[in-house]
Every structure is written in structure tokens, then in C-alpha cells.
Amino acid sequence: MANTQQLEDITTQVRRDILRMVHKVNSGHPGGSLGCAEFFVSLYNEIMDRKEGFDMDGIGEDLFFLSNGHISPVYYSVLARVGYFPIEELNTFRLLNSRLQGHPTTHEGLPGIRIASGSLGQGLSVALGAAQAKKLNGCNHLIYSLHGDGELQEGQNWEAIMYAAGKNVDNIIATIDLNGQQIDGSTDTVLPMGSIKDKFEAFGWTVLEIEKGNNIDAILKGMAEAKSLTGKGKPVCVLLKTVMGNGIDFMMHTHAWHGKAPNDEQLAIGLAQNPETLGDY
Amino acid sequence: MKTYENQGNNDTRSGFGAGLTELGRTNPNVVALCADLIGSLKMDQFIEENPERFFQIGIAEANMMSIAAGLTIGGKIPFTGTFANFSTGRVYDQIRQSIAYSDKNVKICASHAGLTLGEDGATHQILEDIGLMKMLPGMTVINTCDYNQTKAATIAIAEHKGPVYLRFGRPKVANFTPVDQKFEIGKALHLVDGTDVTIVATGHLVWEALEAAKALNEKGISAEVIDIHTIKPLDAKAIIDSVSKTKCIVTAEEHNHLGGLGESVARVLSQHNPTPQEFVATNDTFGESGTPAQLMEKYGLNADAIVKACEKVIKRK
Numbered sequence: 110m111a112n113t114q115q116l117e118d119i120t121t122q123v124r125r126d127i128l129r130m131v132h133k134v135n136s137g138h139p140g141g142s143l144g145c146a147e148f149f150v151s152l153y154n155e156i157m158d159r160k161e162g163f164d165m166d167g168i169g170e171d172l173f174f175l176s177n178g179h180i181s182p183v184y185y186s187v188l189a190r191v192g193y194f195p196i197e198e199l200n201t202f203r204l205l206n207s208r209l210q211g212h213p214t215t216h217e218g219l220p221g222i223r224i225a226s227g228s229l230g231q232g233l234s235v236a237l238g239a240a241q242a243k244k245l246n247g248c249n250h251l252i253y254s255l256h257g258d259g260e261l262q263e264g265q266n267w268e269a270i271m272y273a274a275g276k277n278v279d280n281i282i283a284t285i286d287l288n289g290q291q292i293d294g295s296t297d298t299v300l301p302m303g304s305i306k307d308k309f310e311a312f313g314w315t316v317l318e319i320e321k322g323n324n325i326d327a328i329l330k331g332m333a334e335a336k337s338l339t340g341k342g343k344p345v346c347v348l349l350k351t352v353m354g355n356g357i358d359f360m361m362h363t364h365a366w367h368g369k370a371p372n373d374e375q376l377a378i379g380l381a382q383n384p385e386t387l388g389d390y
Numbered sequence: 391m392k393t394y395e396n397q398g399n400n401d402t403r404s405g406f407g408a409g410l411t412e413l414g415r416t417n418p419n420v421v422a423l424c425a426d427l428i429g430s431l432k433m434d435q436f437i438e439e440n441p442e443r444f445f446q447i448g449i450a451e452a453n454m455m456s457i458a459a460g461l462t463i464g465g466k467i468p469f470t471g472t473f474a475n476f477s478t479g480r481v482y483d484q485i486r487q488s489i490a491y492s493d494k495n496v497k498i499c500a501s502h503a504g505l506t507l508g509e510d511g512a513t514h515q516i517l518e519d520i521g522l523m524k525m526l527p528g529m530t531v532i533n534t535c536d537y538n539q540t541k542a543a544t545i546a547i548a549e550h551k552g553p554v555y556l557r558f559g560r561p562k563v564a565n566f567t568p569v570d571q572k573f574e575i576g577k578a579l580h581l582v583d584g585t586d587v588t589i590v591a592t593g594h595l596v597w598e599a600l601e602a603a604k605a606l607n608e609k610g611i612s613a614e615v616i617d618i619h620t621i622k623p624l625d626a627k628a629i630i631d632s633v634s635k636t637k638c639i640v641t642a643e644e645h646n647h648l649g650g651l652g653e654s655v656a657r658v659l660s661q662h663n664p665t666p667q668e669f670v671a672t673n674d675t676f677g678e679s680g681t682p683a684q685l686m687e688k689y690g691l692n693a694d695a696i697v698k699a700c701e702k703v704i705k706r707k
Contacts, residue, residue: 166465174460215492223463225492228483231456235488238460238468241445245421246464265484268453275448 111154116325118386119190120150124356125389126186128379130202131370137203137211140366141257142183144288144323144351148255149187151328156336158250163193163220171250172239174224176232177257177286178212179368185209189390193221196390230263232256233283237273240281251339252281259291262300267312273344274313282335284347287322290364309346322351357382391607392582394566394600400537402558402594403501407432408537409544410469410499414440417467417548423458424471425451430560431471431501455481458496459488467548468496474503474557475516478523489553490526497547498523502560503533504644505672505689506594506682515677521649523555524622530575531622533557533643533651535596537565539619542573550575557593559644561682564597567617576620578628584614587700588632588639592618592651595642595670595691602696613700621651626658633659638666638703642696644686647671666706668699 111119123146131137153159157171175184182202189196194208201207208217212227224235236254243250260266273281285305293299302308309316315338319331331347338345353367354360357379360371371379413420414436422436423445437444445461447454451472458468470477477500478485489496500519507515524531530552534540540558547554567579581596582603591599596617603613614632618625633639639659641652652669659665672689686692 165463168464172463224459224494225487228487231452231484231488234453234456234484235460235463237453238457239463240460241457242461242464242466245442245466248464265450265452265456268448268450269456272447272450272453272457276445 122387127182134203141180178226188221230265233269288353322349396564399562402540405537405540409541455484474500478519505685511679512676533593546573578625579617582615584612591642601693642670
């Protein structure tokens with residue numbers, strides 16, 4: 110068990126990884142990655158019950174699916190930091206012949222990845238399939254998934270949300286990154302979605318909110334509660350209220366850094382706000 | 391010339407249902423999914439015998455394809471069942487990202503392909519699906535010709551690791567290939583020996599090609615007939631070997647001439663052995679309502695059309 114300070118140190122290092130990865134290739138999505146850094150660090154270090162090493166079927170362990178694949182920087186950083194592949198490989202993000210493609214893929218055989226994602230709206234369905242495979246295999250471990258709030262504008266999500274409740278898929282915790290931002294602006298200006306909580310509940314899900322989605326203690330407490338609600342006949346949704354760009358002051362509370370990399374000067378400022386903890390890759 | 395006996399008309403979709411039932415009994419990893427078309431896909435028996443391995447998704451094909459991708463994570467071999475139109479065009483991006491690019495072991499089983507779906511009309515008659523699916527890297531594309539072959543192919547694809555598109559149809563058609571045959575993916579079937587023209591056909595057009603060969607034989611024309619059940623990977627050698635003897639070829643399929651078997655054959659021949667070719671296929675058009683026989687007649691997809699194409703291509707030698 111890591112303590113909160115240790116997890117915060119990892120998060121600080123992950124923020125540095127994210128900034129350095131997108132800066133080097135002048136592309137990628139830092140905003141949403143930074144907003145979910147605490148969640149990923151908590152998930153992979155504390156929340157999920159994982160086996161050593163990696164095999165595709167993942168029987169006997171909890172599995173995670175990232176539906177909003179554009180936040181690959183945080184995914185890759187955390188996968189490397191917990192040991193799925195060497196941290197030096199973060200240097201190859203988005204480069205030719207890299208396993209760290211712009212969006213996550215199984216195609217290059219990167220350990221830790223079980224499905225390609227990036228074309229939005231498919232991840233919840235995939236996660237439900239994996240959840241049902243777990244049931245068929247008599248495996249009591251859980252499926253975790255993450256989705257953007259803007260991503261819920263894709264209709265396939267609602268097919269999956271309806272299915273999960275209708276078929277009592279209760280071994281899944283689907284987390285929505287509720288940062289209120291998408292590429293073109295705030296979700297309210299692009300396409301107001303009303304209450305996401307009400308919608309999930311109307312479809313028959315158990316919904317739990319984590320108000321401080323960038324606070325590690327709040328995440329650990331909320332996800333523990335979510336886990337306690339699984340296995341009761343209903344799928345579980347966590348609404349994780351995060352700040353896009355969290356941890357880099359000039360990137361916070363705006364959609365401007367959704368898909369834009371910092372320049373040299375901005376990188377220096379961002380790194381100064383997040384001193385090295387575990388050592389840069 | 392060698393002739394084939396019709397063992398009694400039957401539908402290829404029932405061959406799929408029979409194959410799936412057998413897989414249910416022999417392979418515990420096989421699971422099935424359907425989007426509210428159990429009866430049309432003949433999945434009833436599998437479901438009755440294996441209720442825990444069947445997933446009724448409802449009318450939500452996108453969800454079905456992605457759930458199938460997820461089920462492979464844990465070692466399952468999902469067979470999805472719906473009409474060809476809803477198995478391909480409607481869910482192309484789900485198949486592309488979550489199945490093909492992710493190299494998931496999903497078997498996309500597509501019934502009611504082509505014009506022979508009949509009276510429902512063009513909204514349901516897809517004539518573009520072979521093209522859509524063969525363009526996806528890593529996708530195997532199979533179009534079976536009769537009940538026996540469809541049953542055998544259904545069983546065979548469970549043993550093949552990787553995504554497969556299995557295309558079959560609705561009407562009862564001649565059943566003439568051997569009972570309990572072993573189906574070999576990617577291996578063309580040499581049905582009739584001939585010297586004047588090669589006919590390569592897929593799906594429902596294979597029986598029509600055999601009928602055409604008989605009619606040509608009566609006219610003193612010797613036609614070689616090859617069943618190309620696997621459009622990708624294509625058995626290029628079988629085609630090249632045949633045209634090196636006959637010097638001309640007719641391709642026949644229940645599909646648009648753009649993107650279908652004919653274009654795959656033309657690509658192989660243009661690279662290895664340029665050969666006069668005629669296409670029995672639809673001519674960049676949608677279908678319409680009608681009986682299967684009326685539609686195949688109107689759109690030129692029957693034995694008569696194959697005979698005419700053979701006579702035309704022989705003159706081009």
C-alpha cells in the first residue's frame with residue numbers, strides 16, 4: 110500500500126512525463142491527460158488488483174479500458190511507471206515505428222493495452238464484453254473503464270448504457286471524466302447534455318460522484334465505495350469531477366490545451382511547477 | 391463434363407445455424423451474439439442448448455460489434471449474427487477499430503446478403519459488403535455457395551485465429567457440395583474442368599455457374615468452373631493456373647462490380663497474367679423489391695448472364 114504522499118509524488122512525475130512527451134513531438138492531448146493523472150495513478154497503484162506481467166486475456170485480475178484514447182500520454186506514463194514497459198520508451202511517443210501510437214493500440218503489441226481506442230464511443234461496449242467474458246470464466250475480478258464527458262455525445266454509449274443495466278452487468282465500474290470541456294469549447298456550449306447523473310440513473314445504473322476528482326484521497330475513498338456497490342445486479346458509474354490541465358496553472362480550467370502541446374518556455378514553466386520526484390525518463 | 395446433383399434446395403443461413411449448433415457442442419469458447427434477428431439467422435438451436443453463451447443485444451449493432459470485441463478478452467470466440475447490411479456498413483468503424491485494427495478473434499456472420507434478400511428492397515440488400523470488408527487489413531472474407539459449405543465454413547472459422555467476415559443468404563438454393571466436407575479457408579474449389587473459358591464464382595452464383603457450364607457444353611464450349619468461397623485471402627494460383635489454359639475468364643458474384651470478387655481477380659491477373667475478363671455483377675446500382683429470381687434476372691446475375699459473358703469474353707481472346 111502506497112500512502113497519499115507517495116501517490117502524489119508519482120502523479121507529479123506523471124505530469125512531467127505528459128508535458129515532456131507532447132512537447133517533444135509538438136502534438137498530443139495534455140489537457141485531459143493532466144486532468145486524469147491522479148485517477149490513473151490511484152487506479153494502477155492502489156485500486157485495481159493486477160497480476161504481474163501482461164497477458165491479453167487478463168483472467169484473475171482487474172482490467173481497465175480507456176475509451177477516450179486521446180489521453181494516451183497519461184495512460185502510457187502510468188503503464189510505464191508501474192512496470193508494463195520501460196520508461197525510456199516514453200521517449201518514442203508518436204514517433205515513427207513506436208509502440209506508443211498517438212492513440213492506444215494493440216497493433217504494436219504494447220503491454221497493458223487490450224483494445225485500440227480513439228474513435229470515440231466504443232469503449233463502454235468493449236468493457237461490457239470483457240465484463241461478460243469474466244462472468245463466463247467464473248472470474249470475480251472487475252472491469253474499470255474511463256470515458257470523456259464530451260464523448261457521451263456519441264450515441265453508441267447509450268446503447269451500451271441501456272444494455273448494461275438491462276442485462277445486469279454488475280462487475281463494471283465505468284468512470285466519466287467530468288471536466289466540462291471538449292475540443293471546441295465547454296460541453297455546455299458545444300452540446301448541452303443536461304444532468305449526466307440523472308441520465309445514468311434513469312437507465313438503471315448506480316451512480317456515485319467524486320466531487321474532488323483531482324484529490325487522491327477523494328478518489329481512493331470514492332472508488333472503494335464504487336467497488337462495494339458492484340455485484341448487486343446493477344452497473345456502477347462514477348462521475349469524476351476533474352479540472353482539465355490540472356497541475357499546470359496556465360493549462361487549468363480551459364479547453365485550450367485539449368490537443369495542443371506547450372512550447373519550450375511553457376514546458377519550462379510547467380516542469381518548474383512539478384519538480385522531479387521519481388526521475389525523468 | 392462433371393455435373394453436380396442438387397441434394398435438395400436449402401438456405402445457406404440454415405447451414406450457418408447448423409454449424410453454430412455443432413460448435414456449441416464441441417467448442418466451449420464459442421459464444422453467439424444477435425441484434426434481434428435470431429429466427430432469421432437460424433440461431434435458435436444454439437441458444438436453446440447454450441443459453442449462458444448467447445447474448446441478445448437488442449437492435450444495437452454498434453454495441454454488438456464492440457461487445458464481441460470485448461468478449462475475446464478472456465478467450466471467447468464470438469459469432470455475431472445479423473443481416474449483411476447491418477453487419478458491415480452500419481458498423482464499419484466499430485469493426486475497423488475494435489475488431490480489425492485490434493486483431494480480435496470475432497466472426498462476423500452476415501445473412502441476407504445481396505439481391506436475393508428479395509422483397510425488403512434496397513435498404514436491406516447490401517451489394518457493397520465484400521468490398522468494405524476486404525479492404526480491412528487482416529480481415530478474412532468468405533462467401534459460401536450452399537447449405538453444406540456454409541455449415542462447414544462456420545465450423546472452420548472457429549479454428550482460424552483472427553477476424554472473419556462470413557457472408558451468406560436468405561433464399562433456399564441448390565445444395566450440391568458434399569455433406570460433412572472439410573472447409574479450407576483460402577483454397578478455391580475446382581468444380582468442373584474446361585479448356586475454353588474459366589468461370590470463377592462465389593456465393594449463390596456458383597450453382598448458376600455450374601448451370602451455365604452445362605448450357606455452354608451443349609453449345610460445344612468447354613467451361614472450367616471454380617468456386618472462390620474465400621475472396622480474401624484469394625487463391626491466386628488456382629486462378630492463374632486456370633487462365634493459363636483457357637486464356638479468358640468470367641467472374642460472377644452477387645455484389646457490385648466495384649469492390650467485389652471480380653476486381654480482386656482482375657488485380658491478380660493484371661499483375662501476373664493479363665487476361666480478357668467479363669464481370670457478372672451489379673453495375674454500380676442499388677437493388678429494389680422483387681422475388682429473388684426476378685431480381686437476379688433483372689440485374690443479370692444468373693446462368694443466362696454467365697453464358698452470355700462467356701461467349702463475349704471468348705471472342706476477346
